Every structure is written in C-alpha cells, then in structure tokens.
Amino acid sequence: MNNVTKLLNLTFLLTAVSTVVGTAVADETDVELIVSKANHIAFYQANDGRAESRMLITDGGGNKQVRQFTVLRKDRGEQVDGDQDFLVLFSRPADVRNTMFRVIKHIDSDDDRWMYLPGLDLVKRISSGDKRTSFFGSHFFYEDISGRRLDADRHELLETTDQHYVVKNTPLDPDSVEFIHYTVWIDKSNWMPTKTEYTDAAGKIYRRIEALQIKDIDGYATATRMQASDLRSGGSTLTEMRYIQYNVNLPDDIFSERSLRNPPRQWFKRS
Amino acid sequence: MTFSPNAPCVIRPDSGSKGASQPVSLRLISLSVPTLLYPVLHYSILFAPLLFAPLLFSPLLLLPAKSLAEDTQQNIEQSGAQTDSWSESASDEWSDAGWDDEEQGHTIHGFFEVAYGARIQSNRWVDRDDTLNEARLRIDYSNYFGPLYASYKGDFLVDDLTWDGPFIDTQTREALLRFSVGKNSDIHLGRQILTWGTGDLLFLNDLFPKDWVSFFSGREMEYLKASSDAIKFSHFNKLANVDLVWSPKFDSDIYIDGERFSYFSPLADSIVAAPPKLSANNPDSQLDDGELALRIHKIINGYEWALYGYHGYFKSPVGFDPERGVNYFPKLSSFGASVRGTVKSGIGNMEVAWYQSRDDSNGTDPFIPNSQLRFLTGYEQELISRLTLGLQYYLEWTQDYDELKDNSLLPGKEPEEYRHLLTTRINYRSLQDKLTLSLFVFYSPTDDDFFAMPKVIYRLSDSWSSEMGMNIMGGKNDYTLFGQFEENSNLFARVRYSF
Numbered sequence: 001m002n003n004v005t006k007l008l009n010l011t012f013l014l015t016a017v018s019t020v021v022g023t024a025v026a027d028e029t030d031v032e033l034i035v036s037k038a039n040h041i042a043f044y045q046a047n048d049g050r051a052e053s054r055m056l057i058t059d060g061g062g063n064k065q066v067r068q069f070t071v072l073r074k075d076r077g078e079q080v081d082g083d084q085d086f087l088v089l090f091s092r093p094a095d096v097r098n099t100m101f102r103v104i105k106h107i108d109s110d111d112d113r114w115m116y117l118p119g120l121d122l123v124k125r126i127s128s129g130d131k132r133t134s135f136f137g138s139h140f141f142y143e144d145i146s147g148r149r150l151d152a153d154r155h156e157l158l159e160t161t162d163q164h165y166v167v168k169n170t171p172l173d174p175d176s177v178e179f180i181h182y183t184v185w186i187d188k189s190n191w192m193p194t195k196t197e198y199t200d201a202a203g204k205i206y207r208r209i210e211a212l213q214i215k216d217i218d219g220y221a222t223a224t225r226m227q228a229s230d231l232r233s234g235g236s237t238l239t240e241m242r243y244i245q246y247n248v249n250l251p252d253d254i255f256s257e258r259s260l261r262n263p264p265r266q267w268f269k270r271s
Numbered sequence: 272m273t274f275s276p277n278a279p280c281v282i283r284p285d286s287g288s289k290g291a292s293q294p295v296s297l298r299l300i301s302l303s304v305p306t307l308l309y310p311v312l313h314y315s316i317l318f319a320p321l322l323f324a325p326l327l328f329s330p331l332l333l334l335p336a337k338s339l340a341e342d343t344q345q346n347i348e349q350s351g352a353q354t355d356s357w358s359e360s361a362s363d364e365w366s367d368a369g370w371d372d373e374e375q376g377h378t379i380h381g382f383f384e385v386a387y388g389a390r391i392q393s394n395r396w397v398d399r400d401d402t403l404n405e406a407r408l409r410i411d412y413s414n415y416f417g418p419l420y421a422s423y424k425g426d427f428l429v430d431d432l433t434w435d436g437p438f439i440d441t442q443t444r445e446a447l448l449r450f451s452v453g454k455n456s457d458i459h460l461g462r463q464i465l466t467w468g469t470g471d472l473l474f475l476n477d478l479f480p481k482d483w484v485s486f487f488s489g490r491e492m493e494y495l496k497a498s499s500d501a502i503k504f505s506h507f508n509k510l511a512n513v514d515l516v517w518s519p520k521f522d523s524d525i526y527i528d529g530e531r532f533s534y535f536s537p538l539a540d541s542i543v544a545a546p547p548k549l550s551a552n553n554p555d556s557q558l559d560d561g562e563l564a565l566r567i568h569k570i571i572n573g574y575e576w577a578l579y580g581y582h583g584y585f586k587s588p589v590g591f592d593p594e595r596g597v598n599y600f601p602k603l604s605s606f607g608a609s610v611r612g613t614v615k616s617g618i619g620n621m622e623v624a625w626y627q628s629r630d631d632s633n634g635t636d637p638f639i640p641n642s643q644l645r646f647l648t649g650y651e652q653e654l655i656s657r658l659t660l661g662l663q664y665y666l667e668w669t670q671d672y673d674e675l676k677d678n679s680l681l682p683g684k685e686p687e688e689y690r691h692l693l694t695t696r697i698n699y700r701s702l703q704d705k706l707t708l709s710l711f712v713f714y715s716p717t718d719d720d721f722f723a724m725p726k727v728i729y730r731l732s733d734s735w736s737s738e739m740g741m742n743i744m745g746g747k748n749d750y751t752l753f754g755q756f757e758e759n760s761n762l763f764a765r766v767r768y769s770f
Contacts (some may be wrong), residue, residue, distance in 0.1 A: 095736065095769045
C-alpha cells in the first residue's frame with residue numbers, strides 16, 4: 001500500500017515537474033503575445049507601486065547632473081494594461097526640489113501632464129505631443145518611462161536564442177519618430193525587456209537602453225538599474241530605483257490637483 | 272487725463288496710469304551721490320552678504336560645505352565609475368551618496384545669487400545706469416510636524432539700488448503653515464505665493480500681487496509673484512474643487528515707482544522718475560478692507576474648467592484723488608472663467624474676466640479706471656523635440672469709452688477702446704537641459720509698442736547656474752504701456768549657487 005502511494009506520488013511529482021519545465025522551455029512563437037507580456041512586465045506589474053529613483057546624467061563631455069525623485073503609480077484598471085496615473089516628486093537637484101509632475105497616461109489618446117512649480121505656485125500644463133523628448137534632461141524619453149503604445153509598431157520575431165526573444169519593431173507612422181526601427185531583447189525566463197537598440201535611417205544603431213540589474217521585489221522581476229545611451233554624443237543616463245514597493249493600495253484620490261500643492265506624504269515617505 | 276484708464280494692462284506695472292503722477296518740479300531735486308564712489312560702494316555691498324550672512328547663520332555655513340564635499344566625493348566616485356564602466360561597486364557608492372536627503376525632509380536649502388543689470392541706453396530721468404545690483408542669500412526650510420507642514424523661505428539681501436544700510440535687508444517670501452481639515456479640505460495659512468489662471472505672463476483672474484520691479488529688472492521669474500499674507504481654504508470633492516483666499520490686509524503689486532525705472536505720468540504729461548517715489552494711500556486695514564478671491568475648478572475629460580471671483584482693489588495705485596493730491600488703489604471686483612486642455616498636439620487655453628471698477632461704474636471719473644472686459648486665448652506646442660512655441664492673443668475692451676474720452680484730461684493719449692496684445696514665446700532646451708534659450712515678446716498693434724525678453728539660461732552643474740537676458744521695451748509713443756519704458760531697456764546677468 002505504502003509502495004503504491006509512493007509510486008503514485010512520484011508519478012504525480014514527475015508529471016508536475018515535467019509540466020512546469022515544459023511550459024518554461026517551450027518557446028513562444030506568437031510575437032504579439034511576447035511584446036504584450038514584455039510590456040506588462042516593464043510597465044504594469046502589480047496594481048500600484050512606489051519607488052525612489054535617481055538619474056545620473058552624463059553628457060558627451062563627461063559633465064554630470066543628478067535628478068532624484070519619488071514615483072507613485074497606479075493602474076486605472078479600466079482595461080488590462082491600460083491607463084495609469086503617476087505622481088513624480090523631485091527632491092534633487094536643489095533648484096527643482098518639491099517640483100511635482102503629474103501624468104495621466106492614456107492608451108487611446110495623448111497623455112495629460114501637469115507640472116507644479118512651487119516657487120511660483122504655478123500649475124503648468126505640459127503638451128504631450130512629442131513623447132520622444134527628453135525626460136527632465138536625461139537620455140530617457142517620456143516614452144521610455146511610461147511605455148510606447150503596442151499598436152504603434154509592427155512586431156516581428158527575429159530570433160529566439162537560449163535566453164532571449166529578439167523582436168524587431170517598425171513604426172507604422174515613421175514620421176512621428178526619429179528611428180527607422182528598434183530591436184528589443186526580451187528575457188525568456190521573466191519576459192523582461194533587457195536591451196533595446198534604435199536604428200536610424202542610415203542603418204546605424206544610435207541609441208541603446210539596457211537593464212543592468214534586475215531584482216525580485218515582492219515576487220515581481222524589476223529593473224532596478226537601467227541605462228540609456230546616446231551613441232552619437234557619447235552621453236548616457238544611469239537610472240537607479242530603490243525603496244520599491246508593490247501593491248501598496250494607493251488611494252485613487254491622491255492622483256489629483258490637490259496633491260500638486262499638498263503632496264500625499266503618507267505615500268511619498270518611506271515606510 | 273486718464274491715460275490707460277482701466278489700469279495698466281494685464282501685465283500692469285502700474286503703467287503710469289493716470290493717478291501715477293508726480294509734480295514735475297520735485298523730481299528736479301536729484302540724488303547726487305558722487306559717481307566716483309559707486310564702484311567702491313557697489314562692490315563692497317555685493318560682498319557684504321558674504322561677510323554678514325555667515326555670522327547671522329553660522330550653522331548654515333556647514334551646508335554649502337557639505338554639498339561641496341558631497342559633490343567632490345561624487346565626482347571622484349563618478350570618475351572611478353567611468354573607468355570601471357559602471358561596475359557594481361562604483362555604482363553602489365554613487366547611489367548611496369545622498370539617498371537619504373529626501374527622507375530627512377527638514378534639511379535647509381536655498382541659494383546664493385549675485386545679479387547685475389544696466390540700461391542699454393542712457394535715461395534722461397534716472398541718474399543711475401544700473402537697474403539690478405544685488406547679492407542675495409535664500410534660506411528655505413520646511414518640515415512636517417505631525418499633520419502640520421511648515422515652510423519658511425527668506426531672502427537676505429543687499430540691493431545697491433535701495434540699500435540704506437547698515438544691515439542686510441530681509442524679505443520673508445514664505446512663512447506658511449499647511450494642514451488638512453477633515454478629509455477633503457486644506458488650509459494654507461500665512462505668507463505665501465498664490466497663482467491661478469491660464470495665461471503666460473498675462474494675468475486676468477489672478478489678482479494676487481505681482482512684483483513688476485523684479486520682472487522688469489531681470490530677477491529670476493519666481494520674483495514676478497510677490498507674497499500674500501493670507502488664509503487659503505481649499506475644498507476638494509467630486510462636484511468641484513473650491514479655493515477661497517482671504518487677505519485681511521490689501522497686498523498691492525510692487526509697482527514701478529520711479530526709483531529704478533522712469534514711467535509716464537499723465538498728470539505731468541511727461542515721463543517722470545524718483546525722487547519723489549510714487550507713493551500711494553493704502554486701503555484701511557480694517558478687517559472688511561481686505562481682499563477675497565475665489566476659484567471653483569474641475570477637470571472634465573482632461574479639460575480644466577474654472578470660475579473666478581475677486582473682491583478688492585486695483586493692484587496698482589491707478590486712482591488719483593485730486594482734492595488730497597494722492598494716488599490710491601480704487602475698488603475693483605472681478606468675475607471670470609477659464610478653460611485649458613489638449614488641442615491637437617498642444618495645449619490651448621481661453622480665459623475671460625470682467626473688471627468692475629466699483630468707484631467709477633459709469634466711467635465718467637477721469638481719475639479712476641473704467642470697467643473692462645478682458646479676454647485671452649493661447650496655444651502652445653512642442654514644434655520639434657525640445658523647441659516649444661507659444662502664442663497668445665489678449666484683448667482689453669474698455670467700457671463707457673465715450674464717457675472716458677469726454678472726461679479725459681489727455682483724450683489723445685487714451686488707449687483705444689479695444690486694446691489688442693499679441694505674445695509669442697519660443698523656448699529651446701538643449702544639452703541635457705543645461706542650456707535653455709528663450710524669447711518672449713509682447714506686441715500691441717493698437718498701442719504700437721512692444722516688450723521683448725531674450726534669455727539664455729545655462730546650468731553649469733546641479734549647483735551652479737547662470738542666466739543672461741535683456742528687457743527691451745519700446746514703441747511709437749512715450750505714453751503707452753511699453754513705450755513709456757523705452758529708456759529703461761536693460762541687460763542683466765545673474766549667477767546662482769544652489770544648495
């Protein structure tokens with residue numbers, strides 16, 4: 001009897017293992033599924049989150065600047081991987097301290113962006129027409145931070161290596177962007193996009209974004225160190241994230257004009 | 272006699288309106304500080320804060336030193352990091368430096384700034400050629416005390432143009448307590464900067480005090496807004512948000528008073544300057560002589576809608592009492608509305624305001640501005656990456672215009688019934704935002720005058736920044752808003768160390 005049970009258990013265990021291993025190993029071939037999973041991992045993990053971020057901006061001449069800020073993010077939840085709310089509170093450098101940046105990311109239309117300048121008590125509305133413009137002087141673009149619409153590009157699975165899916169993305173509206181296409185390396189083990197290279201009209205790679213460090217945070221694979229490089233000027237920006245928390249249950253109403261003048265301290269401070 | 276009857280236009284630097292007059296004879300008594308002494312006085316004063324500030328704020332001495340040390344440390348680490356191509360250890364060291372700054376929340380920040388500006392042409396009415404000549408230390412401290420947030424911003428400065436010694440002047444820019452009442456209301460209590468409305472350097476419903484002297488002399492744009500001593504009550508709910516601001520004592524604009532800049536005086540029918548400074552009788556300081564400002568606002572589908580109300584006074588002394596021979600701030604009420612939101616791939620805005628001149632409701636008093644309807648519409652778009660273009664059209668429609676002309680002492684110098692103003696802003700950011708080039712131009716086809724502000728802002732590092740610019744004013748006539756300031760056109764430069 002015992003032997004039978006043992007045998008059954010062993011069989012069950014083997015089946016389970018082979019199922020798991022089988023799922024992990026089998027290569028995905030549907031490119032749309034690959035990019036949507038990568039998009040989810042990069043921008044939509046958990047329902048909300050909090051992180052402190054720091055950027056070291058180095059220009060081609062070696063001059064450095066630092067930006068430090070805390071980000072609160074919440075998914076609106078109206079659709080899967082859809083609209084999101086962001087609050088970004090700057091703490092460094094000194095001349096932008098307490099500047100608050102608020103974004104509503106829309107999937108189907110332009111984002112809404114506001115910036116609060118405490119010195120003037122001014123709420124400035126910022127046009128979001130050009131998403132491929134520098135995020136606060138860094139080599140990251142707004143689109144790198146908040147994500148690019150999946151249906152803005154045609155996706156093509158170039159290659160499946162031991163570690164990566166390599167996807168080529170060609171813009172449907174080439175006039176709206178500065179690249180001809182870009183290639184993304186997506187880690188097969190966790191769907192994390194680990195490298196992106198942008199190619200210009202001359203066929204040269206001129207821009208690269210890399211995830212330099214990925215950590216498991218509350219069970220979510222998270223890029224905690226990223227670098228954007230401008231290969232033409234030699235400048236680059238290194239971003240680090242710390243004090244990351246997921247599923248902190250941010251209330252909806254903190255993503256409002258009130259928070260521009262009165263930052264919700266309970267959520268911005270480290271817990 | 273009522274030049275610019277309804278007060279200085281939007282940008283209202285007193286605009287030498289009718290009340291702004293000086294007996295011509297008085298200004299002939301000119302200041303005669305020996306010109307040779309200027310350089311000495313000048314530079315010793317510039318450095319005075321360096322000597323005094325540390326004495327007054329010796330604990331603060333540590334701060335710049337600390338930041339410098341941090342910077343240096345960072346530089347070392349960064350150069351190391353570069354050679355290591357961001358090896359793990361190098362990055363970690365960089366990352367650890369200063370992560371805690373933010374969390375402490377109660378550190379003292381601020382800046383030290385030296386500024387100089389001078390006229391680009393000589394001015395017949397003002398002796399001194401410099402229009403900006405000062406050194407300034409800003410101290411900025413804020414902290415949470417339980418549910419209470421306290422913030423202080425103070426400037427310690429020596430302004431060579433106004434300084435009469437022997438001590439450093441202090442200006443409290445903000446001394447504020449903020450706390451919540453219930454779940455949905457905030458109170459801001461104390462000295463604070465207040466702003467609302469949708470215009471870019473054009474203010475219709477924003478009747479909070481402005482500092483036109485700072486604006487025209489090239490101080491940092493922050494100084495365009497002067498402080499209010501007020502209570503601001505804000506209530507937030509789904510129906511609409513409400514802001515109610517009560518300033519128990521009237522806070523006027525810091526207007527052009529002839530001390531640094533000359534202006535047109537309708538009473539003298541000429542450009543004038545100090546001495547004497549243009550002075551004005553303030554409203555009484557009884558509780559019911561203050562100002563009330565209201566805003567009801569809501570965002571609907573990404574469009575920001577707002578209604579405004581104001582009950583107080585014209586912010587510059589545009590009234591004149593011929594019996595007592597003094598300038599004063601006539602009573603003003605205003606109502607308005609605005610909307611702002613995404614239009615195409617830019618931001619569009621529209622704002623309207625009705626200015627009710629309560630002391631001259633039929634428009635016949637030549638010494639008080641008439642009522643006006645003001646209208647603004649604007650559009651801003653990022654044309655190409657980092658290059659932003661903004662355009663605005665602004666209208667002042669003066670009411671009871673026939674009565675104004677009939678009673679005016681200078682009917683030929685009144686602005687037209689419909690005064691049009693166009694503005695354009697071009698902004699270009701480059702070099703990782705270290706370099707900003709901007710040009711803002713006001714042009715009025717009806718006044719035939721203009722005001723151009725080219726500017727270059729360069730951030731040398733996160734601590735050091737500099738700004739150079741010009742304020743170029745001119746026009747066909749010397750009595751229009753910008754035309755009167757032609758000989759005040761100036762060039763300025765500032766260097767700032769932030770900590």
